[in-house]
Amino acid sequence: MKIIAFAEQRDNKFKKPAFEVVKAARTVADQTGGEVIAVVVGSGVRSIAPELGGYGAHKVIVVEDAHLALYSSTAYATIVAAIAKKEGADAVMVPATAMGKDLAPRVAVKLDAGLVSDCIALKVEQGDILASRPVYAGKALTEVRVKSPVKVFSLRPNVFTVGAGSGETAPVELIDVPLTEQDFRSIVKEVKQSSAKLDVAEADIIVTGGRGLKGPENFAMIEELAAVLGGAVGASRAVVDAGWRKHDEQVGQTGKTVSPSLYIAIGVSGAIQHLAGMSSSKYIVAINRDKDAPIFQVASYGIVGDAFEIVPALTAELKKLLGKQ
Amino acid sequence: MKFAVCINHVPDTATKVAIGSDGKSIEKTGVNYVISPYDEYAIEACLRFKEKQTGEVVAISCGGDVHKESLRKALAMGVDKAVLLKDDATRDSFGVARALADYLRDLSPDVIMFGKQSVDYDDSAVGIMVAEMLGLPSAAVVVKLELNGGTATADREIEGGHEVVEVQLPGVFTIQKGAYEPRYPSLKGIMAAKNKPIEERQPAPMEAKVETMTMVKPPAKQAGKIVGTDVGAVPELVRLLHEEAKVI
Numbered sequence: 001m002k003i004i005a006f007a008e009q010r011d012n013k014f015k016k017p018a019f020e021v022v023k024a025a026r027t028v029a030d031q032t033g034g035e036v037i038a039v040v041v042g043s044g045v046r047s048i049a050p051e052l053g054g055y056g057a058h059k060v061i062v063v064e065d066a067h068l069a070l071y072s073s074t075a076y077a078t079i080v081a082a083i084a085k086k087e088g089a090d091a092v093m094v095p096a097t098a099m100g101k102d103l104a105p106r107v108a109v110k111l112d113a114g115l116v117s118d119c120i121a122l123k124v125e126q127g128d129i130l131a132s133r134p135v136y137a138g139k140a141l142t143e144v145r146v147k148s149p150v151k152v153f154s155l156r157p158n159v160f161t162v163g164a165g166s167g168e169t170a171p172v173e174l175i176d177v178p179l180t181e182q183d184f185r186s187i188v189k190e191v192k193q194s195s196a197k198l199d200v201a202e203a204d205i206i207v208t209g210g211r212g213l214k215g216p217e218n219f220a221m222i223e224e225l226a227a228v229l230g231g232a233v234g235a236s237r238a239v240v241d242a243g244w245r246k247h248d249e250q251v252g253q254t255g256k257t258v259s260p261s262l263y264i265a266i267g268v269s270g271a272i273q274h275l276a277g278m279s280s281s282k283y284i285v286a287i288n289r290d291k292d293a294p295i296f297q298v299a300s301y302g303i304v305g306d307a308f309e310i311v312p313a314l315t316a317e318l319k320k321l322l323g324k325q
Numbered sequence: 326m327k328f329a330v331c332i333n334h335v336p337d338t339a340t341k342v343a344i345g346s347d348g349k350s351i352e353k354t355g356v357n358y359v360i361s362p363y364d365e366y367a368i369e370a371c372l373r374f375k376e377k378q379t380g381e382v383v384a385i386s387c388g389g390d391v392h393k394e395s396l397r398k399a400l401a402m403g404v405d406k407a408v409l410l411k412d413d414a415t416r417d418s419f420g421v422a423r424a425l426a427d428y429l430r431d432l433s434p435d436v437i438m439f440g441k442q443s444v445d446y447d448d449s450a451v452g453i454m455v456a457e458m459l460g461l462p463s464a465a466v467v468v469k470l471e472l473n474g475g476t477a478t479a480d481r482e483i484e485g486g487h488e489v490v491e492v493q494l495p496g497v498f499t500i501q502k503g504a505y506e507p508r509y510p511s512l513k514g515i516m517a518a519k520n521k522p523i524e525e526r527q528p529a530p531m532e533a534k535v536e537t538m539t540m541v542k543p544p545a546k547q548a549g550k551i552v553g554t555d556v557g558a559v560p561e562l563v564r565l566l567h568e569e570a571k572v573i
């Protein structure tokens with residue numbers, strides 16, 4: 001199969017999901033006898049492109065223009081679809097990030113292709129791709145097949161693991177894709193960074209606080225623990241609704257779905273909507289006063305007790321271990 | 326201004342999912358269906374704009390007769406008109422988008438709103454597909470929207486921040502939880518909705534591009550270990566995380 005891998009960049013840097021998509025595409029291409037063409041769109045991004053060879057790209061196609069510095073739904077989709085057509089690609093893979101989730105449906109329509117969103121595994125059977133994806137916020141898993149000649153997949157970040165790149169470089173082809181004003185009817189005016197903090201959707205360790213923390217001021221304790229672990233702070237809906245934390249930290253069915261290596265839930269009861277968003281985490285730690293709280297049913301390790309005693313002790317113990325006195 | 330809002334009818338989020346006998350979908354008996362939560366934010370956003378600057382809000386759903394229940398609720402919340410694109414067959418996102426786009430092309434609203442995703446299949450696809458099919462610009466995962474004449478400014482959530490997107494109208498927006506906490510239908514609204522007609526249309530049939538082969542429950546998590554019941558358990562927890570789980 002000839003596969004287009006969209007390598008998302010922001011600020012002319014690749015994020016991990018870009019490497020994950022290239023590598024996952026390569027795994028499929030190797031099993032079907034094919035080729036991976038990575039696509040990089042932006043302004044001044046040519047110099048970062050060769051690195052994708054280290055993750056399995058056979059070739060990188062770069063489209064550069066000052067107008068493409070910031071993401072544009074329509075313009076980026078026009079470019080990716082044009083390249084897929086020109087190359088006669090069988091499949092397009094994008095990361096299931098804010099950018100990729102916005103891009104994939106447009107590309108699918110342009111290519112008259114079936115789309116599978118948020119895949120967590122890709123398997124090759126008789127030369128065809130079988131994709132696994134969670135539905136009902138992870139309460140069920142489906143295996144799906146795309147029947148159209150061209151297929152589009154978005155891949156959930158953090159699931160298709162990559163190590164460091166091999167250092168190999170791929171040949172880069174710089175091409176022009178004609179764009180018109182029509183392609184710029186939606187443009188990003190500004191990107192506002194949330195005080196450089198780590199997003200739960202991207203974090204490998206998450207420390208989540210729930211209503212058991214009693215008030216917003218007590219989240220200082222959660223923030224400190226997260227900082228010691230180099231993780232992100234998450235929140236249950238109860239504390240977001242109460243205005244203690246921002247919605248972008250909410251984990252769950254109407255928040256973000258996360259699958260970090262370590263998820264620590266503190267004063268969180270584990271309502272079904274919360275579990276839906278985090279139960280695929282590799283290790284789950286629960287700290288809750290109530291031994292019957294449902295969160296313990298998914299926790300790998302639990303302490304039944306008062307968060308106000310346990311969390312400071314845990315932070316201190318971790319500092320000792322990690323040498324962050 | 327003319328507003329359209331597309332709503333899906335889905336199992337409520339408290340549903341405990343069981344797999345149906347076909348092994349490809351969920352068991353539907355005993356499941357309570359609601360308007361997909363993000364679609365309620367989208368309805369609310371439309372209603373607020375309409376109240377501020379007058380206009381009309383049309384709610385559209387594609388599916389079987391049961392979808393009328395959600396359309397009825399949208400009417401009770403205050404939308405002016407409800408349309409069912411009736412199809413009892415299950416459609417994939419592409420098929421739903423095609424049915425909606427075909428209807429919306431004739432309706433030609435200034436603003437088309439969606440939820441950022443349905444909480445059944447979690448595709449996050451239909452809204453943007455419709456935009457592409459209609460050749461319209463869009464902004465996805467919008468927490469706040471401002472309409473200023475021929476353009477809209479959307480505040481959209483991305484990883485670790487926000488993007489401010491300027492969109493020329495007509496445009497498509499998919500709404501994330503944010504500025505538009507949905508209202509409860511008033512008693513008057515509920516009564517009025519009972520008598521409002523729900524228009525029915527027959528969308529062109531469409532073959533699915535994506536086929537579900539199997540649906541299973543995720544492997545059950547092994548019930549974990551209670552390490553202890555007080556602060557004395559902390560060193561052991563840290564040891565387990567370090568030596569057994571090796572995550573720190």
Ligand SMILES: Cc1cc2nc3c(=O)[nH]c(=O)nc-3n(C[C@H](O)[C@H](O)[C@H](O)COP(=O)(O)OP(=O)(O)OC[C@H]3O[C@@H](n4cnc5c(N)ncnc54)[C@H](O)[C@@H]3O)c2cc1C
Pocket residue numbers: 209210211212213235236237238239250251252253254255256266267268269270271272273274277287288289290293305306307308338362
């Ligand atoms: C449509 C819909 C969508 C939803 N989506 C989401 C979602 O995306 N994410 C989400 O999280 N929820 C969601 N919910 C809400 C969900 O049902 C729960 O209400 C919510 O998760 C509860 O949050 P909580 O665990 O923080 O609070 P609670 O359920 O109140 O639990 C607090 C816990 O803290 C414990 N506790 C109290 N004091 C202490 C102490 N001193 N030390 C240790 N433990 C203590 C208690 O034993 C209790 O278990 C949704 C609900 C609906 C209806």
Ligand SMILES: Nc1ncnc2c1ncn2[C@@H]1O[C@H](COP(=O)(O)O)[C@@H](O)[C@H]1O
Pocket residue numbers: 331332333334361363364385386387388418421425438439440441442443444446447448449450451452
């Ligand atoms: N059957 C449907 N009828 C009307 N609108 C729908 C339907 N399915 C999805 N939508 C809309 O498309 C959005 C995204 O859905 P999805 O792509 O399924 O996650 C939803 O929030 C709805 O606004």
